[in-house]
Structure formats: C-alpha cells, structure tokens
Amino acid sequence: MVLTEIIGILAGIFTTIAAVPQIVKAWRNKACKDVSPFMFVILILGVSLWTVYGIMNQDWPIIITNGISTILNCTMLVLIIKYGKQNTTSNR
Amino acid sequence: MVLTEIIGILAGIFTTIAAVPQIVKAWRNKACKDVSPFMFVILILGVSLWTVYGIMNQDWPIIITNGISTILNCTMLVLIIKYGKQNTTSNR
Known part of the structure; x- marks a missing residue:
C-alpha cells in the first residue's frame, strides 16, 4: 500500500469517528447547552449528500x-x- | 455540470463550513463546557491529513x-x- 493510500485511510477514519467523543460526553453529562445544533444539522446535510454522491x-x-x-x-x-x-x- | 458534481460541491461546502455556527456560539456565549475537545482534536487530525493527501x-x-x-x-x-x-x- 502506498503512503498516500495510508494517509487517505487514516484521514477517513479520523473524520468518520470524530463525533464519538462528543456523543459520549453528551450522554454521560446529559448536557449539550454549549453545543451548536446548527453545526450538526449542516454536518448531517454534508455527509448525507456525500453518501448520495x-x-x-x-x-x-x-x-x-x-x-x-x-x-x-x-x-x-x-x-x-x-x-x-x-x-x-x-x-443558537 | 452534471448532478453528481453539483451534489459533491454542495456536500463539500456543507462539511467545510459546519464548524462556523459552533465557533459563533462559543464566541458569543464565552462557554464551551459541553463541547468535546477530543472531537475537535480528532477532526483536526482528519482534515489536516486530508489536506496532506x-x-x-x-x-x-x-x-x-x-x-x-x-x-x-x-x-x-x-x-x-x-x-x-x-x-x-x-x-471529558
């Protein structure tokens, strides 16, 4: 496997799992007041369009x-x- | 421009700008206690590796x-x- 492929796979893994620590934190603390819902609405629009693509x-x-x-x-x-x-x- | 290209461009715009409302919210309220720093560390690792790629x-x-x-x-x-x-x- 060439270096660019390894970098691409690592990049893909990181950007895919990034939301996990935020989910764990919100679930444990039962608090999200400082988290922007608009960030996640825009992210969902983006990644669902990437899925369609x-x-x-x-x-x-x-x-x-x-x-x-x-x-x-x-x-x-x-x-x-x-x-x-x-x-x-x-x-907000 | 074909439909797949339009979808790809829209997807790219959405995933690129998603952090903006979170930045605005944190800046206005001067509060981030519910936001996971690990989410952003992993995101930075991911998108910087995509940039290298x-x-x-x-x-x-x-x-x-x-x-x-x-x-x-x-x-x-x-x-x-x-x-x-x-x-x-x-x-956390």
Missing part, C-alpha cells in the same frame, strides 16, 4: 465512511434535542 | 476544503481551551 458513483469507501458519519451525527442531534434545553443560556 | 495528489478541491476546515476546527479548539474550563461539570 458515493451511491451515484458506486464508490464504497465514500458510502461507508459518510454513512457511518450520518448515523453518528444524527445520534448527536437527537442528544442535543433531548438535553440541549437544560440549563440553557442561549440556544 | 490532497497536496500529495495535487487535488485542489481537497486541499482547499480541508485546509479551510483545518483552520476553522483549530479556531474552535482554541475557544475550547479558552472557555472550556469555565463553569465545568466535566472536562
């Missing part, structure tokens, strides 16, 4: 990484809706 | 979108370091 081009790495990202970011948005209003100073 | 392949759309993402996510990490400790219940 992957399906149209039959590009499996794009479908799998962005499909997982869509699920993770949707999970985080649900947690924001559930816990975001608690102890809120601003809901 | 783009440079190695001389792929300008990948360089530009991920270069902007790297700057935005680094900005957010600075805000977390600056404001994340205030009124902290957990710093």
Whole structure:
C-alpha cells in the first residue's frame, strides 16, 4: 500500500469517528447547552449528500465512511434535542 | 455540470463550513463546557491529513476544503481551551 493510500485511510477514519467523543460526553453529562445544533444539522446535510454522491458513483469507501458519519451525527442531534434545553443560556 | 458534481460541491461546502455556527456560539456565549475537545482534536487530525493527501495528489478541491476546515476546527479548539474550563461539570 502506498503512503498516500495510508494517509487517505487514516484521514477517513479520523473524520468518520470524530463525533464519538462528543456523543459520549453528551450522554454521560446529559448536557449539550454549549453545543451548536446548527453545526450538526449542516454536518448531517454534508455527509448525507456525500453518501448520495458515493451511491451515484458506486464508490464504497465514500458510502461507508459518510454513512457511518450520518448515523453518528444524527445520534448527536437527537442528544442535543433531548438535553440541549437544560440549563440553557442561549440556544443558537 | 452534471448532478453528481453539483451534489459533491454542495456536500463539500456543507462539511467545510459546519464548524462556523459552533465557533459563533462559543464566541458569543464565552462557554464551551459541553463541547468535546477530543472531537475537535480528532477532526483536526482528519482534515489536516486530508489536506496532506490532497497536496500529495495535487487535488485542489481537497486541499482547499480541508485546509479551510483545518483552520476553522483549530479556531474552535482554541475557544475550547479558552472557555472550556469555565463553569465545568466535566472536562471529558
């Protein structure tokens, strides 16, 4: 495997799993008031469109990484809706 | 321009600018205690490796979108370091 491929795979893994620590933190603390729901709405739009792009081009790495990202970011948005209003100073 | 290209461009714009509302929210409220620093560390690792991948392949759309993402996510990490400790219940 060439170096560019290894870098691409590592980059894909990191950007795919990035939401996991945020989900764990929100789940444990039952608090999301400082987390922007708009960030996750825009991310979901982006990664779901990347998934569609992957399906149209039959590009499996794009479908799998962005499909997982869509699920993770949707999970985080649900947690924001559930816990975001608690102890809120601003809901922007 | 074909439909797949339009979808790819929209997907790229959304995933690139997603951090902006989070930066604005953190900046306005001067609070990040619910935001996971690990999410942004992993994101920075991912998008900076995508930038390197783009440079190695001389792929300008990948360089530009991920270069902007790297700057935005680094900005957010600075805000977390600056404001994340205030009124902290957990710093995970």
